[in-house]
Amino acid sequence: MTTLDVRELLNEAAxxxxxxxxxxxxxxxxxxxxxxxxxxxxxxxPGTGKSTLVSALAEWPTRALREIDxxxxxxxxxxxxxxxxxxxxxxxxxxxxxxxxxxxAFARQTAVNSVLVLGRADEVGAGRIxxxxxxxxxxxxxxxxxxxxxxxxxxxxxxxxxxxxGRALRDDEFEVLRALASISRPELERYLLSxxxxxxxxxxxxxxxxxxxxxxxRFGLYGVRLAITLIRTGCDSRLKLSAELVHRSGLGDLxxxxxxxxxxxxxALKARTAVLRLEGLLAAEPLPHGDRLAARVERFAAAAxxxxxxxxxAGIRGGRTALSGEDAEEAVRLLGAQGLAPxxxxxxxxxxxxxxxxxxxESALVRWRHEAERADAAHAxxxxxRVIVRxxxxxxxxxxx
Amino acid sequence: MTAPAWLDVLNETLDACAAHxxxxxxxxxxxxxxQRAPGTRIAVVGFPKQGKGYLLNALLNAPVCAVxxxxxxxxxxxIGYAADPAAILVGHARENVPVGDLAKELEVRPPxxxxxxxxxxxxxxxxxxxxxxxxxxIGDPRSPRTAATLDVLADAHxxxxxxxxxxxxxxxxxxxxxHIRTWCPALVLALTKIDVSPDWRELAARNRAALxxxxxxADVFPVSATVRQAAAKAGDAALNGRSGFPELLNWVGEQAxxxxxxxxxxxxxxxxxxxxxxxxxxxxxRLNAVSQDNGVDQVTLLxxxxxxxxxxxxxxxxxxxxxxxxxxxxxxxxxxxxxxRTRVIVRHVDRTFDEGDPVQIWPDFQxxxxxxxxxxxxxxxxxxxxxxxxxxxxxxxxxxxxxGHAPELPLTGSGVDSIPEVGTPKIERFKxxxxxxxxxxxxxxxxxxxxxxxxxxxxxLINPVSLGAGVAFATKSVRDEGGMRLxxxxxxxxxxxxxxxxxxxxxxxxxxxxxxxxVQRRLRDHFAALSDQLSEELTRQRELIIAGSAERDRRTQxxxxxxxxxxxxxxxxxxxxxxxxxxxxxxx
Numbered sequence: 001m002t003t004l005d006v007r008e009l010l011n012e013a014a015x016x017x018x019x020x021x022x023x024x025x026x027x028x029x030x031x032x033x034x035x036x037x038x039x040x041x042x043x044x045x046p047g048t049g050k051s052t053l054v055s056a057l058a059e060w061p062t063r064a065l066r067e068i069d070x071x072x073x074x075x076x077x078x079x080x081x082x083x084x085x086x087x088x089x090x091x092x093x094x095x096x097x098x099x100x101x102x103x104x105a106f107a108r109q110t111a112v113n114s115v116l117v118l119g120r121a122d123e124v125g126a127g128r129i130x131x132x133x134x135x136x137x138x139x140x141x142x143x144x145x146x147x148x149x150x151x152x153x154x155x156x157x158x159x160x161x162x163x164x165x166g167r168a169l170r171d172d173e174f175e176v177l178r179a180l181a182s183i184s185r186p187e188l189e190r191y192l193l194s195x196x197x198x199x200x201x202x203x204x205x206x207x208x209x210x211x212x213x214x215x216x217x218r219f220g221l222y223g224v225r226l227a228i229t230l231i232r233t234g235c236d237s238r239l240k241l242s243a244e245l246v247h248r249s250g251l252g253d254l255x256x257x258x259x260x261x262x263x264x265x266x267x268a269l270k271a272r273t274a275v276l277r278l279e280g281l282l283a284a285e286p287l288p289h290g291d292r293l294a295a296r297v298e299r300f301a302a303a304a305x306x307x308x309x310x311x312x313x314a315g316i317r318g319g320r321t322a323l324s325g326e327d328a329e330e331a332v333r334l335l336g337a338q339g340l341a342p343x344x345x346x347x348x349x350x351x352x353x354x355x356x357x358x359x360x361x362e363s364a365l366v367r368w369r370h371e372a373e374r375a376d377a378a379h380a381x382x383x384x385x386r387v388i389v390r391x392x393x394x395x396x397x398x399x400x401x
Numbered sequence: 402m403t404a405p406a407w408l409d410v411l412n413e414t415l416d417a418c419a420a421h422x423x424x425x426x427x428x429x430x431x432x433x434x435x436q437r438a439p440g441t442r443i444a445v446v447g448f449p450k451q452g453k454g455y456l457l458n459a460l461l462n463a464p465v466c467a468v469x470x471x472x473x474x475x476x477x478x479x480i481g482y483a484a485d486p487a488a489i490l491v492g493h494a495r496e497n498v499p500v501g502d503l504a505k506e507l508e509v510r511p512p513x514x515x516x517x518x519x520x521x522x523x524x525x526x527x528x529x530x531x532x533x534x535x536x537x538x539i540g541d542p543r544s545p546r547t548a549a550t551l552d553v554l555a556d557a558h559x560x561x562x563x564x565x566x567x568x569x570x571x572x573x574x575x576x577x578x579x580h581i582r583t584w585c586p587a588l589v590l591a592l593t594k595i596d597v598s599p600d601w602r603e604l605a606a607r608n609r610a611a612l613x614x615x616x617x618x619a620d621v622f623p624v625s626a627t628v629r630q631a632a633a634k635a636g637d638a639a640l641n642g643r644s645g646f647p648e649l650l651n652w653v654g655e656q657a658x659x660x661x662x663x664x665x666x667x668x669x670x671x672x673x674x675x676x677x678x679x680x681x682x683x684x685x686x687r688l689n690a691v692s693q694d695n696g697v698d699q700v701t702l703l704x705x706x707x708x709x710x711x712x713x714x715x716x717x718x719x720x721x722x723x724x725x726x727x728x729x730x731x732x733x734x735x736x737x738x739x740x741x742r743t744r745v746i747v748r749h750v751d752r753t754f755d756e757g758d759p760v761q762i763w764p765d766f767q768x769x770x771x772x773x774x775x776x777x778x779x780x781x782x783x784x785x786x787x788x789x790x791x792x793x794x795x796x797x798x799x800x801x802x803x804x805g806h807a808p809e810l811p812l813t814g815s816g817v818d819s820i821p822e823v824g825t826p827k828i829e830r831f832k833x834x835x836x837x838x839x840x841x842x843x844x845x846x847x848x849x850x851x852x853x854x855x856x857x858x859x860x861x862l863i864n865p866v867s868l869g870a871g872v873a874f875a876t877k878s879v880r881d882e883g884g885m886r887l888x889x890x891x892x893x894x895x896x897x898x899x900x901x902x903x904x905x906x907x908x909x910x911x912x913x914x915x916x917x918x919x920v921q922r923r924l925r926d927h928f929a930a931l932s933d934q935l936s937e938e939l940t941r942q943r944e945l946i947i948a949g950s951a952e953r954d955r956r957t958q959x960x961x962x963x964x965x966x967x968x969x970x971x972x973x974x975x976x977x978x979x980x981x982x983x984x985x986x987x988x989x
Contacts, residue, residue, distance in 0.1 A: 092540070
């Protein structure tokens with residue numbers, strides 16, 4: 001089912017509801033939304049760093065995120081196509097609140113539109129220098145092991161403040177940091193002990209208290225420590241430091257996940273939102289002959305291969321399938337985790353010629369069809385392989401025309 | 402040693418709690434009373450990831466509590482004085498483990514196998530018998546971890562609430578602070594992680610404001626475990642001063658220095674006051690509920706009862722008329738029905754014996770008659786029984802849906818078995834001898850008659866003609882005689898059958914009438930009783946309504962008096978707390 005079918009479905013529904021102006025207006029809005037950028041909402045309790053993250057991502061001149069609108073705490077959860085849910089800690093109590101319950105069968109079946117973010121990852125482990133690594137491990141473990149995290153397309157640890165500051169690192173800030181890094185490690189240590197020491201104490205080098213305060217409010221104490229360590233270990237230019245900070249902050253991971261799971265599937269996710277709203281309308285104001293429309297909604301869910309691909313990508317990456325290592329890499333690539341273009345799916349050069357693509361798709365099809373029919377594999381494994389087969393078939397079907 | 406003054410007040414309040422069904426409050430007071438621990442207990446509580454473990458470790462300068470990424474333990478850890486460091490896991494048994502391995506040991510224990518952990522450390526701070534209790538992080542109010550923590554609070558004399566400086570106090574934390582302050586004489590807020598928070602001073606001020614807005618009296622101590630650790634490592638007293646811990650330790654020392662008897666008196670005073678307030682609230686709610694059914698409602702109730710009485714009176718007339726009408730109808734209908742059924746039988750009997758010879762058909766007929774009579778009687782009976790049930794239902798329905806169950810009406814049975822046997826009528830058979838005699842009599846006349854006529858023609862008296870005539874006459878007279886006898890037999894059988902049917906009819910119509918009268922009596926008794934019962938209920942209800950207001954007044958008075966008593970207890974407890982505080986201040 002394509003976006004075209006959804007348009008047709010919405011138009012047909014609008015015809016059925018022509019005597020109810022508000023319903024028609026709603027359906028029109030859904031239709032218009034299909035042409036607009038994907039809407040991603042950031043949700044979470046106060047203090048999880050939503051605004052920081054939204055501004056860090058929104059002002060990023062990156063191609064990957066150009067096609068989406070970011071919303072800080074959307075008023076209506078149903079008016080966004082995908083969500084980024086932030087929590088401060090991966091504690092059971094906090095995670096329990098993130099689980100979305102209920103919804104129609106369609107909504108549950110296609111719920112592949114949410115990413116969990118452990119915001120303020122730099123606070124993990126009381127600000128030790130390996131805090132971000134620990135946070136990433138925690139996030140990875142939670143995604144693999146915690147059933148509360150199983151419904152997400154990814155669980156990503158992000159230090160929003162650090163990422164933001166790193167991405168927008170200014171020359172003067174870099175100079176100050178470099179000056180600090182020039183102080184010997186044992187000598188600097190006591191100044192990095194606390195914000196108070198860093199800001200108030202007389203410093204061995206000429207860095208004004210104002211710029212120190214500015215630095216700590218922008219990077220946080222952890223960020224300052226990390227930046228100084230990075231400069232000492234080789235990030236000797238502003239660009240290098242900036243890139244490394246963004247990389248370490250997890251902001252890049254988040255961007256890639258958003259790009260891979262949401263932006264690449266924008267059409268399917270927008271169509272999903274439209275169908276969900278149509279479903280809500282059908283339930284709230286039933287039509288005398290609404291069964292046909294409802295049936296088509298169901299068919300949409302059944303036919304939308306995008307959702308199955310997304311779910312399987314999350315399953316493989318979250319370690320909930322038997323696939324691992326190179327097999328897992330190949331599988332998620334074929335499923336479109338690294339881009340939906342045939343060359344990206346097949347791991348070929350962007351300018352590969354059609355014959356090569358055809359051959360690649362064919363061999364992938366043969367290989368995964370074999371996996372799908374292996375008698376000794378578990379049912380879930382074969383089901384997963386069948387989804388990959390269907391993706392490979394999709395590649396081959398491009399050549400039919 | 403005389404019992405301390407607070408004990409009486411506490412016991413009195415405890416009794417009141419138990420008497421008013423607040424076992425939870427009573428239990429808390431009981432724990433305050435029965436506490437036998439030698440020293441002051443200070444609980445450290447907080448939500449997850451606020452730095453409780455770091456705080457305690459920094460307080461004690463020892464890595465006692467699990468910190469960092471490991472999830473905090475689900476059982477409380479009690480840290481007291483011991484000459485040599487020791488850790489005991491208390492589950493079903495007590496098990497010694499090295500203090501250093503405590504975190505590791507706790508991780509491998511299955512959940513629920515331990516009740517608490519006891520740690521002994523050779524620290525001067527703990528020398529006075531002070532016990533610091535690390536509690537599981539508070540979270541989901543239904544989780545056992547939260548329950549365990551709240552349980553610890555019931556025994557605590559003072560509480561350190563831990564909240565970090567990266568975020569303002571949350572509503573849940575404020576609610577917790579309020580709860581603690583209600584039940585515990587001393588509470589402070591430790592604002593942790595101030596080393597990484599650039600604006601902890603503003604945050605501390607905001608938290609102070611939030612606490613006092615909530616009505617919680619509590620100091621705020623901003624601290625940094627990291628700074629203290631560094632200071633300890635470097636032996637830097639100035640840095641230690643910056644960590645904020647000296648102030649917190651001061652406060653802890655103050656709590657520990659107070660004689661335990663005074664601490665207990667204070668705790669008891671606060672607990673009594675809290676219990677008294679909660680109890681008064683309960684009673685007040687009850688009082689309000691009582692006064693709400695007072696007044697307007699009562700008049701309405703009385704009116705309702707009045708209306709019901711009149712309705713009942715009308716009902717009485719209605720059901721009695723209905724019952725007698727229906728029963729009269731039933732009797733006449735039942736008799737007519739039985740008559741009709743027997744008449745059909747009689748008609749059939751007549752038809753049968755107009756043609757049939759009783760001699761041949763009587764045995765079959767007898768069976769048929771008995772069966773049909775039984776069937777007729779039985780059908781009639783069942784019909785009467787059904788109608789009786791229906792009448793009972795109809796009458797019951799006049800009492801309204803609540804009383805719609807009619808009494809059981811077991812009829813004594815149709816008595817079909819007792820239908821008398823049909824007496825066989827005296828049926829004469831036309832025997833061979835009689836036939837011969839009749840034939841001879843007929844042939845005699847014929848021979849004689851024709852013999853005389855033919856003798857005129859010169860024939861002898863006995864000649865073929867006269868003999869032929871004799872034969873003919875004999876045959877005829879035998880036939881005539883047979884016909885007459887048959888008719889007589891038929892008449893006899895008919896009469897016998899009819900008489901039998903009549904007997905049955907008379908007997909059973911009487912029986913059925915009796916049954917119906919029985920039914921009538923039973924229904925009358927039942928509904929009369931029901932009617933009596935209803936009117937009695939109504940009378941009682943009215944009496945209750947009238948008496949109720951007096952009773953309610955009495956009860957209200959009682960509750961009010963109880964509230965007054967509790968208020969007095971509350972005052973007394975307040976005075977106790979004040980004296981205890983004064984003494985402390987004097988001795989300090």
